[in-house]
Amino acid sequence: MLQKKNPVDFAFSLITALASLTVIVLIGGIFVVLWQESSLSIRKFGVIDFLLSTDWNPVTESFGAATAIYGTAVTTLLALLMAIPAAIGIAIFVTEIAPDFLKGPIGIAIELLAAIPSIIYGMWGLFTLAPIMANYIEPALQKSIGALPGVGILFQGTPMGIDLFTASVILSIMIIPFTASIARDSFTLTPSVVKESAYAIGATKWEVVKNVVLPYSKLGVFGGVALSLGRALGETMAVAFVLGNNHQITTSLFDAAATITVTLANEFTEADTDVYLSSLFYLALVLFALSFIVLAVAKFFLLKAERRYSR
Amino acid sequence: MNVEKRRKVESFIALSLSTLAAVFGLFWLVFILSDVLVHGIGALHPGLFTNDPAPPGISGGGLRNAFVGQLLITISATVIGVPVGVLGGTFLAEYARGTKLARVTSILSDIMVSVPSIVIGTFIYAVLVKPLGHFSGWAGAVALAVIMIPVVLRTTEDMLSLVPWTLREAAFALGAPYYKVIVQVVYRGAATGIFTGILLSIARVAGETAPLLFTSFNNQFFTTDMSGPVASLTVSIFQYAMGPYDEWHQQAWAAAFMITVVILVITILGRLLIKWRYK
Numbered sequence: 001m002l003q004k005k006n007p008v009d010f011a012f013s014l015i016t017a018l019a020s021l022t023v024i025v026l027i028g029g030i031f032v033v034l035w036q037e038s039s040l041s042i043r044k045f046g047v048i049d050f051l052l053s054t055d056w057n058p059v060t061e062s063f064g065a066a067t068a069i070y071g072t073a074v075t076t077l078l079a080l081l082m083a084i085p086a087a088i089g090i091a092i093f094v095t096e097i098a099p100d101f102l103k104g105p106i107g108i109a110i111e112l113l114a115a116i117p118s119i120i121y122g123m124w125g126l127f128t129l130a131p132i133m134a135n136y137i138e139p140a141l142q143k144s145i146g147a148l149p150g151v152g153i154l155f156q157g158t159p160m161g162i163d164l165f166t167a168s169v170i171l172s173i174m175i176i177p178f179t180a181s182i183a184r185d186s187f188t189l190t191p192s193v194v195k196e197s198a199y200a201i202g203a204t205k206w207e208v209v210k211n212v213v214l215p216y217s218k219l220g221v222f223g224g225v226a227l228s229l230g231r232a233l234g235e236t237m238a239v240a241f242v243l244g245n246n247h248q249i250t251t252s253l254f255d256a257a258a259t260i261t262v263t264l265a266n267e268f269t270e271a272d273t274d275v276y277l278s279s280l281f282y283l284a285l286v287l288f289a290l291s292f293i294v295l296a297v298a299k300f301f302l303l304k305a306e307r308r309y310s311r
Numbered sequence: 312m313n314v315e316k317r318r319k320v321e322s323f324i325a326l327s328l329s330t331l332a333a334v335f336g337l338f339w340l341v342f343i344l345s346d347v348l349v350h351g352i353g354a355l356h357p358g359l360f361t362n363d364p365a366p367p368g369i370s371g372g373g374l375r376n377a378f379v380g381q382l383l384i385t386i387s388a389t390v391i392g393v394p395v396g397v398l399g400g401t402f403l404a405e406y407a408r409g410t411k412l413a414r415v416t417s418i419l420s421d422i423m424v425s426v427p428s429i430v431i432g433t434f435i436y437a438v439l440v441k442p443l444g445h446f447s448g449w450a451g452a453v454a455l456a457v458i459m460i461p462v463v464l465r466t467t468e469d470m471l472s473l474v475p476w477t478l479r480e481a482a483f484a485l486g487a488p489y490y491k492v493i494v495q496v497v498y499r500g501a502a503t504g505i506f507t508g509i510l511l512s513i514a515r516v517a518g519e520t521a522p523l524l525f526t527s528f529n530n531q532f533f534t535t536d537m538s539g540p541v542a543s544l545t546v547s548i549f550q551y552a553m554g555p556y557d558e559w560h561q562q563a564w565a566a567a568f569m570i571t572v573v574i575l576v577i578t579i580l581g582r583l584l585i586k587w588r589y590k
Contacts, residue, residue: 012490016402089332117518206322234427236521
């Protein structure tokens with residue numbers, strides 16, 4: 001491509017190369033800087049002890065990540081549990097059921113859910129959703145599912161609306177569009193010949209979706225789910241409003257808790273000792289490593305899916 | 312019930328559930344938007360844009376400082392992030408097209424797009440705020456720029472790849488060096504797409520709050536000095552909504568309304584542009 005060495009051309013290629021390297025430098029830089037900043041805490045608490053300790057006490061300067069990791073894991077998993085069926089349903093509706101004139105508008109409407117800033121979700125969650133949760137939905141859940149033996153432990157306490165459950169509901173609404181749009185894209189890539197031959201042997205629409213479209217696009221759907229998981233792990237403001245930032249491990253979904261992101265948002269500017277600040281950087285490092293791995297897995301699935309379709 | 316009938320009923324139930332899922336998704340969108348609309352419009356008044364915040368508990372006051380601060384930070388972030396993103400995307404799609412380096416970089420960018428923004432905030436805090444000893448608008452702008460770069464880079468790369476290779480060959484045949492081909496032919500062909508990418512990246516960072524908490528922080532006073540703490544709408548919303556005063560909540564709703572409208576308009580505009588140009 002570069003036939004003659006033109007000096008201006010060389011300079012331009014160099015500048016663009018440097019610009020593209022910033023991405024690699026930034027990712028590497030984030031790892032190195034967070035590592036350095038948390039070195040004090042890493043030395044003091046180690047790795048395993050930090051991850052497993054439920055202590056989070058600025059007064060005694062004893063810090064552990066377990067409560068924050070627990071909150072992150074519970075809200076994320078619960079959000080995925082609610083979001084995935086809805087997202088796949090939406091993708092099926094948009095690709096297989098909706099009349100043509102509705103496909104575009106509904107697709108865009110669902111994606112607008114992803115464009116709403118997380119601070120708006122948080123504010124809406126605090127002022128509108130939390131009271132509805134506390135007054136209607138959570139008491140109803142307590143009376144119905146909570147009365148069953150075994151699962152009652154999940155629904156104990158006084159519903160306040162500021163808890164793991166409300167946070168998970170908001171998170172699930174926020175991640176629906178990510179899984180939905182990737183699942184939709186994967187569904188539309190199913191060759192129509194395969195679908196038509198299934199219809200030709202008398203399959204119903206649902207059987208085509210279940211036995212042809214879903215198996216064919218499962219890699220893409222996995223990728224979409226993993227991407228949503230990565231988003232949910234790192235979501236901050238929406239959760240910060242409705243989780244209460246209470247460092248505890250609780251079996252009830254109606255209790256306040258803390259996640260890694262909420263801890264960072266609430267305590268970063270208040271950290272008054274070096275160990276405190278360093279431990280917060282340590283939390284950020286854990287979150288970064290965690291989401292990097294999840295997002296890399298998502299990307300792996302999506303690339304694999306892409307390669308399969310292009311064959 | 313025979314098999315035939317059961318299969319039909321099963322199909323009907325499954326498809327109904329899918330339709331319900333779509334209604335479910337639309338329900339939340341309408342619920343959230345109408346809530347922001349109703350609360351926000353009621354709280355809008357001219358003083359919001361012309362007054363600075365009043366001391367806590369005293370009525371009156373507006374968010375002029377936050378509107379101006381948000382604008383300053385977002386514009387600075389765009390000025391820093393967009394050139395880097397566009398040039399980087401150019402390298403991946405043109406000079407490094409098809410190489411392993413280009414593949415790895417664009418995969419890393421895709422990952423970077425979804426990295427938690429609060430982590431980027433802590434990173435900028437460590438490299439810009441801590442060494443300098445104070446929060447600053449510039450730190451906030453850089454944090455947002457870091458979020459923008461991979462978004463702009465990836466869309467630029469994709470859009471440049473859509474420009475037919477024969478177009479470049481035609482320009483090469485006239486004896487044009489590659490940089491001239493890129494600037495005068497390729498960029499022109501992909502201009503709408505790149506512009507849309509920039510629009511969407513602005514929409515993406517305009518609503519960011521978490522990275523600003525530790526970088527530009529907040530400021531009760533009107534300032535255009537980016538080397539000190541600068542107020543932003545999003546951080547003000549966080550502070551006001553969490554605060555105890557009704558008046559604060561009102562202003563937070565008004566600010567939320569403004570920011571939501573701007574972001575949705577930019578997003579929809581971007582999508583329409585893409586649709587109109589690449590249909």
